[in-house]
Amino acid sequence: xxxxxxxxxxxxxxxxxxxxxxxxxxxxxxxxxxxxxxxxxxxxxxxxxxxxxxxxxxxxxxxxxxxxxxxxxxxxxxxxxxxxxxxxxxxxxxxxxxxxxxxxxxxxxxxxxxxxxxxxxxxxxxxxxxxxxxxxxxxxxxxxxxxxxxxxxxxxxxxxxxxxxxxxxxxxxxxxxxxxxxxxxxxxxxxxxxxxxxxxxxxxxxxxxxxxxxx
Numbered sequence: 001x002x003x004x005x006x007x008x009x010x011x012x013x014x015x016x017x018x019x020x021x022x023x024x025x026x027x028x029x030x031x032x033x034x035x036x037x038x039x040x041x042x043x044x045x046x047x048x049x050x051x052x053x054x055x056x057x058x059x060x061x062x063x064x065x066x067x068x069x070x071x072x073x074x075x076x077x078x079x080x081x082x083x084x085x086x087x088x089x090x091x092x093x094x095x096x097x098x099x100x101x102x103x104x105x106x107x108x109x110x111x112x113x114x115x116x117x118x119x120x121x122x123x124x125x126x127x128x129x130x131x132x133x134x135x136x137x138x139x140x141x142x143x144x145x146x147x148x149x150x151x152x153x154x155x156x157x158x159x160x161x162x163x164x165x166x167x168x169x170x171x172x173x174x175x176x177x178x179x180x181x182x183x184x185x186x187x188x189x190x191x192x193x194x195x196x197x198x199x200x201x202x203x204x205x206x207x208x209x210x211x212x213x214x215x
Contacts, residue, residue: 001026001027001028002026002027002028002049002050002115002116002119003028003030003046003047003048003049003050004021004027004028004029004030004048004049004050004051004052004115005029005030005031005032005033005039005042005043005046005048005050005051005052005076006018006021006029006031006032006033006052007032007033007034007035007036007038007039007042007051007052007053007054007057007062007065008032008034008052008053008054008057008081009034009035009054009057009058013054013104014032017029017052017111018032020108020111020112021111021112021115023108024108024109024111024112026116027112027115027116030046030047030048031045031046031048034057035057035058035059035060035061035065036053036057036059036060036061036062036064036065036068037059037060037065039051039053039062039065039069040060040065040068040069043069043072043075043076044072047076048076049076049077049119050076050077050078050079050115050118050119051069051076051077051078051079052079052081052102052115053065053066053078053079053080053081054080054081054082055080055081055082055093055101062080062081062093063092063093063096066078066080066093066096066097066098067096070096070097070098075097077099077118077119078093078097078098078099079098079099079100079101079102079114079115079118080093080098080100080101080102081101081102081103081104082101082102082103082104083103083104094203094204094207095204095207097200097201097204098203099118099122099201099203100114100118100203102114122202144211145211145212145213147211148208148209148211148212149212151197151208151212152197152208152209152212154196154197155193155196155197158179158189159189159192159193159196161179162175162179162181162186162189162190162193163189163190163193163205163209164209165178165179166190166202166205166206166209167205167206167209167210169206172186172187172190173186190202190205193205
């Protein structure tokens with residue numbers, strides 16, 4: 001069973017998310033929290049594998065809590081809950097190491113699938129949601145773009161091809177089909193890219209590609 005913690009200041013939202021996840025099978029909600037402070041304490045006490053956390057909450061918000069949770073040893077996978085009207089909050093959460101984010105109106109099947117995906121160690125990077133949001137939040141100022149391009153210059157041509165495809169929201173299998181590579185080879189390329197660039201996950205790699213205006 002995948003252990004999940006739900007963090008949202010609205011009781012109705014928490015209740016709805018709990019029902020969706022526990023009805024999906026293989027997932028168990030081990031606790032709920034109403035704000036960032038409660039979330040940090042609950043992570044220590046309950047040891048969830050995945051945290052679903054709202055970005056905006058009274059008191060300690062989701063971004064502040066994310067920084068504290070992700071800085072701790074053995075941190076759980078973190079998915080931010082958001083809406084399209086947010087701005088730099090989500091972008092910063094991804095830079096901190098969050099593995100993705102969901103819209104609050106995400107279909108139940110997709111919500112459960114996302115939790116399973118991140119629990120398995122993969123970042124949640126969907127072409128229809130994640131790429132659109134990342135693109136909206138990235139500030140492609142000259143200095144940031146130049147810095148990102150310099151970092152990406154360390155990659156081989158094939159590694160750059162792979163990571164640009166990842167930034168478009170493709171899975172390893174889809175990247176392999178597009179570039180004529182096996183899924184295992186793509187996985188190895190992605191792992192080397194993350195190590196070379198000092199990145200925590202595929203989402204951070206996608207942000208870097210968008211920073212460089214190469215997505």
